[in-house]
Amino acid sequence: MTALYPDIEPHARGMLDVGDGQSIYWESCGNPSGRPAVMLHGGPGSGCTPGMRRIFDPHAYRIILFDQRGSGRSRPHASASEADLSVNTTDHLIADMETLRNHLGVARWLVWGGSWGSTLALAYAQTHPARVRALILCSVTTTTQTEIDRITQGVGRFIPDAWRRFQEGIPPQERTGHVIADYHRLLVDQDPATCDKAARDWCDWEQAVLAAATDLEPHPRYDSPVFRLGFARLVTHYWLHAAWLEDGVLLRGASTLANIPGIMIHGLMDIGSPLITARRLAGKWPGSELVVIGGAGHDTRSPGMNEAMVAATDRLATLLS
DSSP: OOOOOOOOOOSEEEEEEEETTEEEEEEEEEOTTSEEEEEEOSTTTTOOOGGGGGGSOTTTEEEEEEOOTTSTTSBSOTTSTTOOGGGOSHHHHHHHHHHHHHHHTOSOEEEEEETHHHHHHHHHHHHOGGGEEEEEEESOOOOOHHHHHHHHTGGGGTSHHHHHHHHHTSOGGGOOSOHHHHHHHHHTOSOHHHHHHHHHHHHHHHHHHHHTTTOOOOOGGGGOHHHHHHHHHHHHHHHHTGGGOOTTHHHHGGGGGTTSOEEEEEETTOSSSOTHHHHHHHHHSTTOEEEEETTOOSSTTSTTHHHHHHHHHHHHHHHTO
16 A cells, blocks of 8 residues: 655745735745646635645655635635635636746646646646646546536435535525525625634535545534635635536547646545546546546545555656656
């Protein structure tokens, strides 16, 4: 069994002004002269964590992490009253990646994306294929309307009690039948108590979906009211707009990745983002490889996921040498 690499600290970090009143946090770890690899966290809004640094061999890679707009240590945080979500879209995040790449003097990099990060990685690679040496996608999503509907409504048939509680989080008089829009409206309400309750209810649903098949403990990040509010605001903001992506465009554009090595890692028991999306993508992406982890769900803490991710980064370190 392959273990994660030991804990490491960044050798460089900073805040980068990307315009629109936004500054993103970034850090670089591992070998400053190693193969550049950038990590795209999920959510949207999860932020990067120290554990993400441990997926790559610190002797082989220059490991670059950053918090996407409104997330983690980037400012303004999406939980703040002054946060302008209108300047937080997929195109903005792709542009931020290019600003960061140029700022760090990187010509081409390996792009790793998990969950929402896999959608962003695909969108970035199809926009800037010449800047991508390889892709690693975990818990694959493409954020189509079908996928969004499944994770907010369709999956409710598997966890009906949690689905009922999720629906009841919206006051009866405010229900429109569009659960994402209803929650987003509550999350940007002028009353802090209304926002806080909506964020807790949204994140309770998120945890219920993640734990449905694998019985994982709640992630400690959900203990923070600031995290919950920023995360829930960003997820509902992106899902309301289907990530500003033409429906199915990332699958249709997968053939443009033919010259980019790719490894996809997906849990067989992922009920929120079922395996079918990764399989369809593999069928349209020449030369890609799909690794299915039996017994694993969407969360990368599921058994076998970390081992598969480390194996993938190790293999590509050799390939890209």
